[in-house]
Amino acid sequence: MKEEDISRVRIMRFDPEGNPSGSFQEYSVPFDPESTIMDALYYIYTHLDGSLAFRGSCMHGWCNVCMLKVNGKVLLPCKKFMKKEMTIEPLPGYPVIRDLIVDHSVKRVPVRKRQNELKKN
Numbered sequence: 001m002k003e004e005d006i007s008r009v010r011i012m013r014f015d016p017e018g019n020p021s022g023s024f025q026e027y028s029v030p031f032d033p034e035s036t037i038m039d040a041l042y043y044i045y046t047h048l049d050g051s052l053a054f055r056g057s058c059m060h061g062w063c064n065v066c067m068l069k070v071n072g073k074v075l076l077p078c079k080k081f082m083k084k085e086m087t088i089e090p091l092p093g094y095p096v097i098r099d100l101i102v103d104h105s106v107k108r109v110p111v112r113k114r115q116n117e118l119k120k121n
């Protein structure tokens with residue numbers, strides 16, 4: 001694959017048993033400007049690393065369960081197109097269960113603050 005056809009994706013990995021302090025892992029995925037960030041995550045899960053944990057449900061921006069921090073911005077990866085360089089982290093303000101999955105039952109961040117962040121990004 002040529003360099004211009006690749007997206008470099010850095011993902012924060014966390015495993016309470018195997019990697020409790022967390023660390024970034026980098027993956028190279030085929031770059032397609034019409035594919036979403038969620039598509040890139042599924043590519044990694046399906047073709048590169050089946051141990052990657054993340055959430056997705058409606059894939060249309062309705063349920064908000066996929067919310068992540070990508071390149072410093074909180075957004076819905078099912079609604080945003082992938083970039084050539086992406087740093088993906090779990091949603092800030094919640095305890096991380098594993099990799100990109102957080103515990104939404106702990107309401108630490110006001111819903112209105114999250115909605116405002118999504119509108120901005």
Ligand code: FES
Nearest residue numbers: 057059061064078
């Ligand atoms: S999967 Fe439902 S909003 Fe992204």
